[in-house]
Amino acid sequence: MAQHTLTDQTSADLKETGRIEAFSDGVFAIAITLLVLDLRLPGDTTDFSEQALRDALGNLWPTYLAFGISFAFIGIMWINHHRLFTQIARADNSLLIYNLLLLGGVTLVPFPTALVADHLGHPGATVAALIYSGLFVGIAVFFNLLWRHASAGNRLLNRNADPESVARITRQYMFGPILYLAAFALAFVSVELSLLLSLLLALFFALPPPPLKMLAPSQQ
Amino acid sequence: MAQHTLTDQTSADLKETGRIEAFSDGVFAIAITLLVLDLRLPGDTTDFSEQALRDALGNLWPTYLAFGISFAFIGIMWINHHRLFTQIARADNSLLIYNLLLLGGVTLVPFPTALVADHLGHPGATVAALIYSGLFVGIAVFFNLLWRHASAGNRLLNRNADPESVARITRQYMFGPILYLAAFALAFVSVELSLLLSLLLALFFALPPPPLKMLAPSQQ
Amino acid sequence: MAQHTLTDQTSADLKETGRIEAFSDGVFAIAITLLVLDLRLPGDTTDFSEQALRDALGNLWPTYLAFGISFAFIGIMWINHHRLFTQIARADNSLLIYNLLLLGGVTLVPFPTALVADHLGHPGATVAALIYSGLFVGIAVFFNLLWRHASAGNRLLNRNADPESVARITRQYMFGPILYLAAFALAFVSVELSLLLSLLLALFFALPPPPLKMLAPSQQ
Amino acid sequence: MAQHTLTDQTSADLKETGRIEAFSDGVFAIAITLLVLDLRLPGDTTDFSEQALRDALGNLWPTYLAFGISFAFIGIMWINHHRLFTQIARADNSLLIYNLLLLGGVTLVPFPTALVADHLGHPGATVAALIYSGLFVGIAVFFNLLWRHASAGNRLLNRNADPESVARITRQYMFGPILYLAAFALAFVSVELSLLLSLLLALFFALPPPPLKMLAPSQQ
Numbered sequence: 005m006a007q008h009t010l011t012d013q014t015s016a017d018l019k020e021t022g023r024i025e026a027f028s029d030g031v032f033a034i035a036i037t038l039l040v041l042d043l044r045l046p047g048d049t050t051d052f053s054e055q056a057l058r059d060a061l062g063n064l065w066p067t068y069l070a071f072g073i074s075f076a077f078i079g080i081m082w083i084n085h086h087r088l089f090t091q092i093a094r095a096d097n098s099l100l101i102y103n104l105l106l107l108g109g110v111t112l113v114p115f116p117t118a119l120v121a122d123h124l125g126h127p128g129a130t131v132a133a134l135i136y137s138g139l140f141v142g143i144a145v146f147f148n149l150l151w152r153h154a155s156a157g158n159r160l161l162n163r164n165a166d167p168e169s170v171a172r173i174t175r176q177y178m179f180g181p182i183l184y185l186a187a188f189a190l191a192f193v194s195v196e197l198s199l200l201l202s203l204l205l206a207l208f209f210a211l212p213p214p215p216l217k218m219l220a221p222s223q224q
Numbered sequence: 225m226a227q228h229t230l231t232d233q234t235s236a237d238l239k240e241t242g243r244i245e246a247f248s249d250g251v252f253a254i255a256i257t258l259l260v261l262d263l264r265l266p267g268d269t270t271d272f273s274e275q276a277l278r279d280a281l282g283n284l285w286p287t288y289l290a291f292g293i294s295f296a297f298i299g300i301m302w303i304n305h306h307r308l309f310t311q312i313a314r315a316d317n318s319l320l321i322y323n324l325l326l327l328g329g330v331t332l333v334p335f336p337t338a339l340v341a342d343h344l345g346h347p348g349a350t351v352a353a354l355i356y357s358g359l360f361v362g363i364a365v366f367f368n369l370l371w372r373h374a375s376a377g378n379r380l381l382n383r384n385a386d387p388e389s390v391a392r393i394t395r396q397y398m399f400g401p402i403l404y405l406a407a408f409a410l411a412f413v414s415v416e417l418s419l420l421l422s423l424l425l426a427l428f429f430a431l432p433p434p435p436l437k438m439l440a441p442s443q444q
Numbered sequence: 445m446a447q448h449t450l451t452d453q454t455s456a457d458l459k460e461t462g463r464i465e466a467f468s469d470g471v472f473a474i475a476i477t478l479l480v481l482d483l484r485l486p487g488d489t490t491d492f493s494e495q496a497l498r499d500a501l502g503n504l505w506p507t508y509l510a511f512g513i514s515f516a517f518i519g520i521m522w523i524n525h526h527r528l529f530t531q532i533a534r535a536d537n538s539l540l541i542y543n544l545l546l547l548g549g550v551t552l553v554p555f556p557t558a559l560v561a562d563h564l565g566h567p568g569a570t571v572a573a574l575i576y577s578g579l580f581v582g583i584a585v586f587f588n589l590l591w592r593h594a595s596a597g598n599r600l601l602n603r604n605a606d607p608e609s610v611a612r613i614t615r616q617y618m619f620g621p622i623l624y625l626a627a628f629a630l631a632f633v634s635v636e637l638s639l640l641l642s643l644l645l646a647l648f649f650a651l652p653p654p655p656l657k658m659l660a661p662s663q664q
Numbered sequence: 665m666a667q668h669t670l671t672d673q674t675s676a677d678l679k680e681t682g683r684i685e686a687f688s689d690g691v692f693a694i695a696i697t698l699l700v701l702d703l704r705l706p707g708d709t710t711d712f713s714e715q716a717l718r719d720a721l722g723n724l725w726p727t728y729l730a731f732g733i734s735f736a737f738i739g740i741m742w743i744n745h746h747r748l749f750t751q752i753a754r755a756d757n758s759l760l761i762y763n764l765l766l767l768g769g770v771t772l773v774p775f776p777t778a779l780v781a782d783h784l785g786h787p788g789a790t791v792a793a794l795i796y797s798g799l800f801v802g803i804a805v806f807f808n809l810l811w812r813h814a815s816a817g818n819r820l821l822n823r824n825a826d827p828e829s830v831a832r833i834t835r836q837y838m839f840g841p842i843l844y845l846a847a848f849a850l851a852f853v854s855v856e857l858s859l860l861l862s863l864l865l866a867l868f869f870a871l872p873p874p875p876l877k878m879l880a881p882s883q884q
Contacts, residue, residue: 023245023249023306023309024306025683025686026246026249026686027252027253027306029253029683029687029690030252030253030254030257030470030690031256031257032687032690033253033687033689033690033693033694034253034254034257034258034474034690034694035257035260036691036767036771037690037691037694037695037698037771038257038260038261038694039771040695040698040771040774040775041261041698041701043772043775044775044778045778045779045782052782052783052786052787052788053786053787053788054787054788054790054791056788057779057783057791057792058791061795075768075771079764079767079768080764082687082764083757083760083761083764086683086684086687086760089683090680097430100303100306101303101430104299104300104302104303107256107299108295108299111256111257111259111260111295112260112263114260114261115260115263118264119265119277122265122272123272123277126273127272127273127274128272128273128274128276128277128278130274131274131277131278131281132277135281210757210761243465243469243526244526246465246466246469247469247472247473247522247526249473250469250470250472250477250690250693251473251476251477253473253690254473254474254694255477258477258481261481317523317650320523320526321523321650324520324522324523327476327519328515331476331477331479331480331515332480332483334480335480335484338484339485339497342485342492343492343497346492346493347492347493348492348494348496348497350494351494351497351498351501352497355501463685463689463749464746466685466686466689467689467693467742467746469693470689470692470693470694470697471693471696471697473693474693474694474697474698475697475700478697478700478701481701537743537870540743540746541870544739544740544743547696547739548735551696551697551699551700551735552700552703555700555703555704558704558705559705559717562705562712563712563717566712566713567713567714568712568713568714568716568717570714571714571717571718571721572717
């Protein structure tokens with residue numbers, strides 16, 4: 005009997021958060037793959053010489069840069085989403101809504117990415133960079149809302165979630181909105197510096213400090 | 225021996241509805257992410273000044289509105305699909321067909337979304353809004369057909385499905401086609417009010433009334 | 445000990461075919477959702493009157509028809525893929541290759557769909573319909589190759605696969621290439637009849653004859 | 665108690681690498697399906713005669729070739745990713761990063777595919793082929809980095825991973841970057857030969873030599 009309950013529990017747990025993760029994985033995977041759709045030469049090309057191709061590829065550099073930042077951002081967001089759901093075992097309605105808002109932000113990323121790619125080096129670049137980093141601020145805020153809701157009083161966490169890891173995630177994530185707000189403010193001064201900071205922030209959230217052991221629970 | 229049977233059962237159950245859910249998750253995730261493809265500036269831009277960008281972004285407001293409504297609609301439909309399949313444990317041929325019809329409706333959403341975005345504020349808006357809310361009516365009808373088929377006599381439900389939750393879902397879903405039909409009819413009077421009602425309906429189906437306990441089965 | 449082995453086995457089995465199914469689900473889901481990208485009004489519209497919208501929507505009827513057939517075809521192919529993998533429990537290299545060829549055919553569907561939609565009612569329609577139904581023939585052939593490889597001598601089937609169900613699938617699938625070849629040949633006579641036959645074939649493969657019990661293994 | 669631990673372990677293992685695989689499956693599935701978006705007739709067609717369609721389809725042959733190579737490449741990469749993760753059971757931060765870099769390369773494939781399709785037979789073809797095969801070199805390098813990191817000292821491998829299979833994968837993968845580098849160098853001599861070599865390499869990595877038994881662990 006105890007066995008029966010245990011196996012059922014495991015299967016129910018797997019199913020419950022499993023599908024939220026599967027849907028989220030789908031959205032992250034599609035958003036990150038759609039970025040490539042903006043990596044294309046102007047459609048009206050009639051000159052297929054080597055020089056024309058070299059020039060066209062060279063002119064795409066703002067697109068490469070924007071692609072790189074957005075790819076790093078969405079990829080790292082996925083890694084963080086994965087980290088959170090290593091700790092989260094149950095779902096409630098609010099979690100579904102917060103997750104949907106977060107995913108809504110992620111699906112939007114290709115839009116300001118194209119704006120930045122089109123306007124870098126032009127006067128419109130500041131507005132484009134403000135929208136771009138503003139979206140990052142919003143996504144970081146939704147990440148915090150989701151995590152706060154799930155972790156407050158261990159509401160939706162795994163029964164064997166490590167309190168220290170949970171506290172560490174809370175601490176690290178608190179910086180997200182503030183740091184992306186700095187990238188937002190920096191766009192008024194220099195678009196290039198703002199983009200650089202966004203790229204560095206993606207790397208910062210990718211490389212957790214050594215004491216963080218939450219990624220390999222089965223090794224503990 | 226009993227153990228053997230139990231584990232096999234769990235694994236078979238997981239597999240059976242698991243793949244329907246995975247395919248559905250994929251379709252929902254792609255349809256919701258494709259919405260962003262219509263969020264783009266007119267392709268023939270040659271003026272990259274700040275004022276031109278501000279104007280172009282400002283002119284996109286019907287697109288933002290349509291994006292928001294469609295994102296909320298597909299997201300909430302996913303949440304409801306997830307809710308249904310928390311109760312559904314088995315599949316038969318009719319369930320697959322109903323699910324396919326439902327998904328067909330979901331994949332179509334980006335089309336009338338673009339129609340509404342293009343025609344809002346123009347004389348063609350009424351026709352666009354009728355197609356938009358008409359599609360919502362259709363999807364709500366397919367949702368009911370799927371659920372009625374699965375829940376009638378507990379045909380395809382979990383063995384431990386809660387009768388009260390099942391009855392509550394049936395009651396709530398019955399309102400779907402009627403309410404979206406109201407949004408359809410309202411489009412003849414005012415396109416704006418019809419869109420507003422569609423948005424409110426998405427929120428209504430996102431926030432179930434307090435007595436609804438079906439979302440967190442493992443906590444019961 | 446026996447318990448240990450059993451659980452490991454279950455987990456390994458789930459993982460082995462699970463990922464092939466997940467990748468296939470993704471391809472099916474994306475291919476079916478991409479069909480909507482061709483459902484759009486001509487991009488150079490400047491007339492947003494009601495009459496212009498009605499006319500434009502009316503002129504899209506070949507696209508609706510092609511969308512409907514392709515949606516039914518891919519959806520039913522997914523249902524059949526799902527049916528096959530209810531019986532298939534193991535993978536080998538040939539299965540992966542056959543599955544990849546099958547998926548290659550599925551990803552191609554949007555291309556001849558657009559050809560048919562653009563040319564219906566024009567002299568080019570015959571060529572378009574030949575490519576369209578020719579692709580269906582190819583996909584049906586790959587389906588047979590995959591199934592023959594998996595089922596020959598129960599090579600990759602579930603240990604508890606029902607011999608009668610297996611024989612019935614083999615029999616039903618044998619008709620696929622022949623029937624789609626008939627749709628191909630019919631395109632020389634009448635494009636409309638060829639399309640109608642393709643649509644009927646999708647419905648035929650969706651609705652298996654009553655004696656077929658393979659869809660709900662857990663009810664047996 | 666022992667039972668409890670065992671089942672938890674299995675479930676944790678499934679979840680840990682499961683989600684990385686799900687996200688990767690999504691990216692592979694989308695990248696491979698997006699390839700079809702470049703298979704389309706010039707958008708400004710106004711001549712719908714049979715001859716015009718035949719001509720337009722005939723002129724697309726570089727696109728068919730590029731589609732074929734890229735489809736084979738991404739498909740085979742997926743098969744190899746699947747093979748690796750049959751052996752990998754745990755994740756750490758570096759694995760996530762290497763996997764993200766690998767997926768970044770995969771999402772980029774449609775871009776040089778379109779470049780090659782547009783420039784084949786034109787002077788720009790050499791540059792296009794260099795970018796195309798250069799991307800393949802990069803992906804092969806990331807594949808090696810990922811595998812070396814996971815397999816070094818059995819760091820992240822399954823407890824029951826077969827040492828011989830692991831050694832064989834390491835040996836086979838070592839050739840990847842070298843062979844794709846040969847395709848890169850060959851592009852300076854002949855674009856056609858370079859593309860042919862890329863296609864042969866995809867087939868080489870699809871058809872492992874007979875002694876390789878790693879694909880069907882449950883049959884051992």
